[in-house]
Amino acid sequence: MNTTALVGAQWGDEGKGKIIDILAQKADYVVRATGGSNAGHTVVEGGKTYKLHLIPSGILYPDTVNIIGNGVVLDPKVVLEEIDELSALGVKFDKLVIDLRAHVVLPYHKELDELAEKSKGKDAIGTTKRGIGPCYSDKTDRIGIRMIDFIDPEVFAQKLKSNLEFKNKIITKVYGGKPLDYKSMLDEYNGYAKRLKGFCADTGVMLYDAVKSGKRVIFEGAQGTLLDLDSGTYPFVTSSHPITGGFCAGAGVGPTAIKECLGIAKSYTTRVGAGPFPTELDDEVGKHLLNVGHEFGTTTGRARRCGWLDAVILRLAVRINGLTSLAINKLDTLTGLKKLKIATHYVKDGKTVNDFPADISLLDGCMPVYEEYDGWTEDISGVRSFDELPIAAKNYIYAIEKLCGCRVSIVGVGPDRDQSIFR
Numbered sequence: 001m002n003t004t005a006l007v008g009a010q011w012g013d014e015g016k017g018k019i020i021d022i023l024a025q026k027a028d029y030v031v032r033a034t035g036g037s038n039a040g041h042t043v044v045e046g047g048k049t050y051k052l053h054l055i056p057s058g059i060l061y062p063d064t065v066n067i068i069g070n071g072v073v074l075d076p077k078v079v080l081e082e083i084d085e086l087s088a089l090g091v092k093f094d095k096l097v098i099d100l101r102a103h104v105v106l107p108y109h110k111e112l113d114e115l116a117e118k119s120k121g122k123d124a125i126g127t128t129k130r131g132i133g134p135c136y137s138d139k140t141d142r143i144g145i146r147m148i149d150f151i152d153p154e155v156f157a158q159k160l161k162s163n164l165e166f167k168n169k170i171i172t173k174v175y176g177g178k179p180l181d182y183k184s185m186l187d188e189y190n191g192y193a194k195r196l197k198g199f200c201a202d203t204g205v206m207l208y209d210a211v212k213s214g215k216r217v218i219f220e221g222a223q224g225t226l227l228d229l230d231s232g233t234y235p236f237v238t239s240s241h242p243i244t245g246g247f248c249a250g251a252g253v254g255p256t257a258i259k260e261c262l263g264i265a266k267s268y269t270t271r272v273g274a275g276p277f278p279t280e281l282d283d284e285v286g287k288h289l290l291n292v293g294h295e296f297g298t299t300t301g302r303a304r305r306c307g308w309l310d311a312v313i314l315r316l317a318v319r320i321n322g323l324t325s326l327a328i329n330k331l332d333t334l335t336g337l338k339k340l341k342i343a344t345h346y347v348k349d350g351k352t353v354n355d356f357p358a359d360i361s362l363l364d365g366c367m368p369v370y371e372e373y374d375g376w377t378e379d380i381s382g383v384r385s386f387d388e389l390p391i392a393a394k395n396y397i398y399a400i401e402k403l404c405g406c407r408v409s410i411v412g413v414g415p416d417r418d419q420s421i422f423r
Helices: 016-024 076-088 107-119 132-141 153-174 182-199 203-212 244-251 284-292 311-321 391-404
Strands: 003-008 029-032 041-045 048-052 065-068 096-099 217-220 260-266 269-271 305-307 325-329 339-348 351-353 367-374 408-412 420-422
Touching: 003 016, 003 244, 003 311, 016 041, 016 217, 016 260, 016 325, 016 408, 016 420, 029 203, 065 203, 076 182, 096 182, 096 203, 107 132, 107 153, 153 182, 203 217, 203 244, 260 311, 284 305, 311 339, 311 391, 325 391, 339 391, 367 391, 391 408
Parallel strands: 003 217, 003 260, 029 065, 029 217, 065 096, 260 325, 325 408
Antiparallel strands: 041 048, 269 305, 339 351, 339 367, 408 420
């Protein structure tokens, strides 16, 4: 198939950047359609580590067109810092395109994000404080500033003045913060606008023509299914739709444009920030997953919470995204554990819970029920064929397929792009 969506099948941080990078080698277009600089993709190649936040992962391939779609909220300062850092590593940006409809993250969004999070105290949800939620709120309130406004100095000046007057009232009178200065913000961001103007275009038209002509298009996911604004563990979610359906709205394509959907998951489960996590481990196994798996956020550096693989949330991901296959990353992290577990369902008050509940309060008191599998001790980081894996490792993959009802087509056995097994 020519068009493939890649989505996170857990709470994000599943290693999407690596898989996207691998598939992007043969892609004509790579499209980022949701989220903002709260995302973080790490790509390792030839001993070099590339950390991407807003730039699509296909940027490492000079012939690939990389699109930041209309559904992304773009922080001009962050994207330019990323461009400069990657340029210093030899990456070219002549095929980066930003949609004119993408909304712009501004300093008052980040200030309000931090102030609001602090005001919640123990009820804070653990945002990245990158201004993502407040920017999406402005989009919904129809007062957002889009790239088409941002690159027009007169329009931007007028809209920034109006918005900042209103935002400063909230900052000072609601949260007791200090007002932000209009003139310095205008001057700074006009400089960013001049640099970004040449990247802007109507990418929806480009994508329509690309799909229609049979080009190979990869839709790059950010965050994960359980962080979806509607279907995730609300309110402990992101502010956009990091699921297959989100690509349609966020990239400006119809649903029939996406032919395959690959879900990315780890061989265990992690999440960052607050919120329910039924299989979380606070023991030696949890420490093993944290340290051996190097589970620290690309964007925030925060230690991730770790636990056993949860088939309940993977079944949710299969259903909501229409997954056609799964990629299971970090199988090598499990090496050395004598016994492995996968949660097949939960039990609450003596009743079986097979499907992830819409009301996350129902998860209180839910106990995961596990199936146990033998571990392995062999180093699998150099294995490149599924048949060469230890029988216990193969059985673990077979179990995932059975419990989730979805075929595993890729197995990751290390961070480098060549440490992947294709089935």
